[in-house]
Amino acid sequence: MCVSRLHILNEVEESMSVLMDFLGGDDQGSNVKITVQDLMDHWQTRLKMMQSSFKIQEQVLTMRRTLMTLAQDRGDPSLDLETEIGHSWLSSAKTAQK
Numbered sequence: 001m002c003v004s005r006l007h008i009l010n011e012v013e014e015s016m017s018v019l020m021d022f023l024g025g026d027d028q029g030s031n032v033k034i035t036v037q038d039l040m041d042h043w044q045t046r047l048k049m050m051q052s053s054f055k056i057q058e059q060v061l062t063m064r065r066t067l068m069t070l071a072q073d074r075g076d077p078s079l080d081l082e083t084e085i086g087h088s089w090l091s092s093a094k095t096a097q098k
Contacts, residue, residue, distance in 0.1 A: 004056045007046065008063045014039060015064075019071035019079065040084055047091065057095045061088050 018039045034042075043064060050057060065088045068081040 003051075004059050007050065007060050011043065011046075011060065011063060012067065014042070015067040015071065019067065019081075020074060036079065036081075052095070052098060054095050054098065058092055061092045061095070064088050 014034075018034050018036060047057065047060065050060065065085055068085050068088070072079055072081045072085075
């Protein structure tokens with residue numbers, strides 16, 4: 001349970017930085033700009049390495065959908081996350097079937 005909360009906390013931080021540009025760019029000393037696609041690939045890799053328990057993965061997938069919806073509702077026209085939200089729903093369904 002604690003591990004899933006750490007996953008969620010890390011993904012909230014990543015999404016605030018990448019999807020919502022909360023940190024405002026390079027102010028934090030990082031010269032590497034992570035793209036939305038890089039973030040989605042990173043999240044997919046993390047999900048594959050995570051324990052395959054529905055209870056654990058569903059918490060993370062629900063938070064991802066919420067974060068992506070919030071980022072999209074923020075009104076940034078360059079973010080089209082509908083496909084990624086759909087992939088998250090498919091991942092939830094696949095995990096529930098196991």
